[in-house]
Amino acid sequence: MSILIPILVLTGVGVVAGLALAFFSRVFYVPEDPRVDQLEEALPGANCGACGFAGCRDYAKGLVARNGDVPPCPVGGQSTAEKVAAILGIAVSDVEEKVALVRCAGTRDRAAARGSMVGVRDCAAAALLGGPKSCRFGCMGLGDCGTVCPTKAITVYGGGVAVVDPALCIGCGLCVSKCPIDCIEMVPKGRRVHVLCNSRDPALVTRAACKVGCIACNLCTKKDPSFVVASNVAAFTGTTCDPEFCFACPNDVIVHTDRYEVLAFIESEEARTDYEAEKNEFKEKEKAARAAARPAREPKNAGGQP
Amino acid sequence: MTTHANPFPGGIHPAYHKDLTRGCETVSMPVPKILVIPMSQHLGAPAKVLVKKGDLVKAGQMIAEPGGFISAAVHASSSGKVTAIGPVELPNGSMGEAVTIETDGAHEWEKMEPIQNPFAADPKVLVERVKAAGIVGMGGATFPTHVKLTPPADSPVDWVMLNGAECEPYLTADHRVMLERADRIALGVKLIRHIMGVSKVSIGIEGNKADAIEVLKKAAGDLAEVVELPVKYPQGSEKQLIFAITGRRVPPKKLPSAVGVTVFNVATVVAIADAVIDGMPLVERVVTVTGSGVNKPGNFRVPVGTRVMDLMEFAGGYGDDAEQMILGGPMMGRAAASDNVPIIKGVGGVLVLTAADMKNTDFGVCIRCGRCLRACPNAQNPMLLGQLIEKGLFSRIDEEKLREIVLDDCFECGSCTFVCPNRRPLVQFFQMAKGYYRSQQKRKG
Numbered sequence: 001m002s003i004l005i006p007i008l009v010l011t012g013v014g015v016v017a018g019l020a021l022a023f024f025s026r027v028f029y030v031p032e033d034p035r036v037d038q039l040e041e042a043l044p045g046a047n048c049g050a051c052g053f054a055g056c057r058d059y060a061k062g063l064v065a066r067n068g069d070v071p072p073c074p075v076g077g078q079s080t081a082e083k084v085a086a087i088l089g090i091a092v093s094d095v096e097e098k099v100a101l102v103r104c105a106g107t108r109d110r111a112a113a114r115g116s117m118v119g120v121r122d123c124a125a126a127a128l129l130g131g132p133k134s135c136r137f138g139c140m141g142l143g144d145c146g147t148v149c150p151t152k153a154i155t156v157y158g159g160g161v162a163v164v165d166p167a168l169c170i171g172c173g174l175c176v177s178k179c180p181i182d183c184i185e186m187v188p189k190g191r192r193v194h195v196l197c198n199s200r201d202p203a204l205v206t207r208a209a210c211k212v213g214c215i216a217c218n219l220c221t222k223k224d225p226s227f228v229v230a231s232n233v234a235a236f237t238g239t240t241c242d243p244e245f246c247f248a249c250p251n252d253v254i255v256h257t258d259r260y261e262v263l264a265f266i267e268s269e270e271a272r273t274d275y276e277a278e279k280n281e282f283k284e285k286e287k288a289a290r291a292a293a294r295p296a297r298e299p300k301n302a303g304g305q306p
Numbered sequence: 307m308t309t310h311a312n313p314f315p316g317g318i319h320p321a322y323h324k325d326l327t328r329g330c331e332t333v334s335m336p337v338p339k340i341l342v343i344p345m346s347q348h349l350g351a352p353a354k355v356l357v358k359k360g361d362l363v364k365a366g367q368m369i370a371e372p373g374g375f376i377s378a379a380v381h382a383s384s385s386g387k388v389t390a391i392g393p394v395e396l397p398n399g400s401m402g403e404a405v406t407i408e409t410d411g412a413h414e415w416e417k418m419e420p421i422q423n424p425f426a427a428d429p430k431v432l433v434e435r436v437k438a439a440g441i442v443g444m445g446g447a448t449f450p451t452h453v454k455l456t457p458p459a460d461s462p463v464d465w466v467m468l469n470g471a472e473c474e475p476y477l478t479a480d481h482r483v484m485l486e487r488a489d490r491i492a493l494g495v496k497l498i499r500h501i502m503g504v505s506k507v508s509i510g511i512e513g514n515k516a517d518a519i520e521v522l523k524k525a526a527g528d529l530a531e532v533v534e535l536p537v538k539y540p541q542g543s544e545k546q547l548i549f550a551i552t553g554r555r556v557p558p559k560k561l562p563s564a565v566g567v568t569v570f571n572v573a574t575v576v577a578i579a580d581a582v583i584d585g586m587p588l589v590e591r592v593v594t595v596t597g598s599g600v601n602k603p604g605n606f607r608v609p610v611g612t613r614v615m616d617l618m619e620f621a622g623g624y625g626d627d628a629e630q631m632i633l634g635g636p637m638m639g640r641a642a643a644s645d646n647v648p649i650i651k652g653v654g655g656v657l658v659l660t661a662a663d664m665k666n667t668d669f670g671v672c673i674r675c676g677r678c679l680r681a682c683p684n685a686q687n688p689m690l691l692g693q694l695i696e697k698g699l700f701s702r703i704d705e706e707k708l709r710e711i712v713l714d715d716c717f718e719c720g721s722c723t724f725v726c727p728n729r730r731p732l733v734q735f736f737q738m739a740k741g742y743y744r745s746q747q748k749r750k751g
Contacts, residue, residue, distance in 0.1 A: 115643035118667045120731050125738040127745075129399035129641065136401060147698065180745055205393075 035087055036060045042083040044075045048150045050172030063088065074098065075170040077189075097189040099169040100154070100176065104139035104183055105196040105253065105266045107159025111135055111210040117142075127180035134209035137198040139183050145175035163263045192240040192257045193226075196266070200231045212252050219248045247282035311510070311550040316683035317538040318721045320475050320637070322514065327478045327596045330604040332486055335612065335620050337384040337409050343369065343611035344396055344404040347650040348442040349449045350376030355405060361388045364416035366587050369405055372437070378450045379440035382407060383589040383609035385414040397614075397633045397647045398640050404648065407611070418585035429501040432582055439581035440651075441588045445469055445480075445542065445571035446634060448652035451578065454570070455501050457563045466498055467551060468509040470518065470572045471535055471542035474635025477655040479592040482605045483573050484511070484518040488525035494575035495529045497582055502568070508551050509572070510535050512542075539637065540719040544569050546683055558715040573654075593649055595621040599628030599658030608649050614656055615645040621656075629664060632657040637720045670728040678722035678732060684715055688722035688732045695735040713740055 039060035046056070051073055053059040062070050068090045072081050077097035085092040112134040117126055123144035126132055131140045141160035146152070153168035154175060164175075166189070176184045183198045195214060199206045203215035214234050220227040223245040226238030234253070246254040252275065255265040259278075264271040346352040353370035363369060363382040370380040386409035394404040421427055421435060437452035457463045468491070472480040484491065495507050507530035511519050514537045523532045533551050535541050545556045547569060554565040562569055570578075573592065580586040589610050595617060596603040602622030614633070618624060632639040633653050649656075678688040691713075713736060722732040 115641075120734045120738060122738060124742045124745075125734055128737055128741045129643065130395070130401070132643075177749075180742070 033064050035064050038087050039063055039084060042076075042080060042087060043073060044080060044170070046075050046150055046170055046172065048075060048170065048172040048174065050074050050174060075172055077171075098171045098173075098186040099166045099189050100145075100164045100171070100173070100184050101187045101194055101262070102139055102145070102154070102162045102164055102184050103194075103196055103198040104137075104161050105212045105255075106133065106135055106138040106210045107161050107266060109159070110212050111138055112208070123178075124180050131181065135199055135201070135206070135213065137181060137183065137200055138210065138213075140181070144178050144180070145184060148174045148178045150174070157263070157267050159267055161266055163266055165263070188239070190239050191236065193236045193238070193246065194255050194257070194262065195220075195227070195234045195236055195253055196255055196262070197233055197253045200233055202232055206232070214253045215251060217250060219250065220245065220254060223248050244282055247279040252279070311533050311535050312553055313536045313538060314541070314546040314549045314683055315685065316681055316721065317540065317546070318681050318724050319537070320539055320724060323476045323596075324478050324481070324514070326476070326603045327594050327605055328481060330478070330482070332482045332592055332605045332607050334607040335609070335617065337411070337413055337609055338612050338616040339409060340613065340616070341383055341386070341407040341409060341609060341611035342394055342404050342613055342648040343380060343383065343407065344394065344402050344648060344650055345370050345373075345380060346396065346402040347380065347448060347610070347652065348378040349447060350374060350378075352403065353377060353380045353440075355391055355403070357388050357391075357405060359388055359391055362386070363388060363407060364414045366418075366589060367416045368438070368440070368587070372450075376450055376453055378442045378452075379438060379587075380405075381440055381587040381589050381610075383611050384409045385412050386410045395644060395647050397642065397650060397653055399643065404611075418581070418587065420585045421582050424497060424582050425500050429503070432497065432501050435581055436578055439577070439587040441574060441577045441581060442651050443571055444573040444577065444591060444651060444654070446638065446652050446654060447544075448650075451570070451574055454568050455498070457502075457568060461563045462566060463502060463563055463568045464504060464566045465506040465508070465552060465568075466502060466504050467547060467567060467569045468495065468507070468530065468572050468575055469542055469544070469547055469569050470509055470511040470515070470522070471547060472515070473512060473537075473539045473542040474637055474639075474655070475539070476596050476657050477594045477635045478596075479594045479605055479654045480572050481515050481518055483576060483592055484515070485521055487576050488521045490576045490579045491522065491572055492525040492527070492529055493583065494579035495526060497578055498570070498575065499529070507531070508533050510541075510547050510551055512537050540683055540717075540721065543683065543717060543719060545717075588651060591649070591651060591654070593617065593653060594655040595658075596655065597658040597660075598663055599625045599630075599660045600656075601625055610649065610651055612649045613645070614642070614647055614649060617649060617656060618645060618658075624658060625660065627660040627662070628658045629661040630659045632659070637724070638718060665729065667729070667731075669726075669730045672730060673728055675727060677725040677727065681721040681725045683719060683721060684717070686716060688736075692722075692730055692732040692735045695739045713743070 040057050043056040051059050053062050068088045072095045078095050081095045082092050114134050117132040121142050123140050123142045126140050126142055139161045141156050143156045145162050146154040151168045151170055153165045154162050156162045173186055197214035199213045206213035206215050216229050216232045218229055220234055224241040226236055228235050228237050243256040243259050246256045260271050351374035354373045355370050357369045364385045367382045368379050369382050372379050386407045388405055389408045390406040393401045396402045433452050433455050441451040442448040470480055470484050509522055509530050509532045512535045519532055535550055544562055548554055548562055548567050556562050556565050577588050590607055592605055593608045594605050608617055631642045633642050635655055636657055672689050672693055682688055716736050718733050720733040
């Protein structure tokens, strides 16, 4: 029978506490804008903090407090922006969805090593001594970006270069601020042509350091004006171009994702062999085109003796 | 007069390995074929290049002027032709502008006029001369000396200290300078007393250099008192030296002039005397080449801008099992990835280690034994900081506060790393965090 006493006591405490809670939740009720809950529902829920707020709920509160006058959610993109605009009753702003891109293809077999790295395996530590590679701008491959990525979209593969999986990347940009050598860039999600080099060194230095470095030769800019060369390195600014134009690059730095995935382009032997074959084909074609364009030279001594 | 000093709290007792080169008289190295002279050999703004590619320069000619108030002039170390001006790799691993000179072997001098009767001259003239000679602190921090000689009016200096502690293991460059150029040091002390108008000068020397203490006591006479310092690392650190001799404590983030003290390295004092008496700019320094990976260890008087590979060739080359090179001492020096870097004004040693010297660099978790707390000469908490930084939390906690309290005050002596039984690279963590803050600041503009 003594078991009944604790049961009764606990039940009594529970009932009293429950009633008290019910009472206080009405008396001390904090009114909250119902839109905050709706907004939180509409947001991607990645809680990555890329917007500058401490997670999605905080961002929703910020949206309500400033009536939408905050930078758009970089992860949600256009669809989220539309939902947010509908809830807040404001005009939809255009949001460009972005993904991260590691601008380096200098795997161990292509980029010369400076020395072996011992001690703290961390990009920030390696950057203090100029990094393990001859190239000062290339990916050091110690994976700081991967550790901050909330969706584990960045992996350092066997070649020692970090590669972003565009399918997993939510575009939060945390890796960009983590990278000590600014090797990562946010690019529009729709862009299909990438220049995989970040070397701002002059051509001779780049050439000595890496087989796949951009030497700012401007051959690509002649093919398509969307290629822009600034501070010794090319960049693609458009969305897409003729895939053949990529073969104009003498150092194999430009990748067109219609032909090769960035990961395959950097890591896969097979893709590289295919690429070489296609490039040779393209070169032959260019040669033939040039030969055809040149006016046929008169054979020597045509017209007999003077 | 010799007095004994107070030991500072913390510190460690590493194996000194100084016997390798302690007895080696300084040998002057012949001028190499190529000299690579960086514009950034000092703390502060890089110097501004005055020469063009193709110019003929003479030894001692100023090839770059100071780029700001805290900056120093740079001179050609030998005569020859400027073949290139562009970025090169510096001893700390970064890239910086440098003037490359192909020497002609004639070593023609273009010195400044010696100052006649310097003790009657206006101190300002002497400070100008020190500035024109491009003299910087040769203990490693490379702070421009003319700035130190003119302390701000609100913090007058009443005590000048000469640093001959040389607490870094392996290095003996300062030791040899003290033995071989004691007269010049005495002359330099006299000049500094004249320039700064101070009456108290102390020369701090670690007790393991008894011969240097003896020689300097004789040379300095009444000019300065020689203080025998306890043998403990990092005794040669400015703040620890000041505490040992004066008992004054320099507050965190403050310069020694805040407690009325200025410290000069002994080699810097020799350079000051050379500049005033001989009109000789700072174009050479004594470098200890040592370690078990060197065939003929020794002390060498090396022209500034000599590439490490040329110096190593002169020093008999690398041993068969040479594995790692460190520029500077083993505690505070930086590992070098290449020997194609120039010797600059602040590099006092080239240390080559073999695989047998190098310990396993794998490290484990902090076991909270607290040895680093006892070793830290700054009374900080390396174990907690190290854990925060290792976990990447340093970017989330209050940056400004952390920097103010701890990181700016840590001078990276490495005592914590030395004593850690789990081989945790604590000082490397702090360097990493400092580098991270620097890059963040750069990004913010």
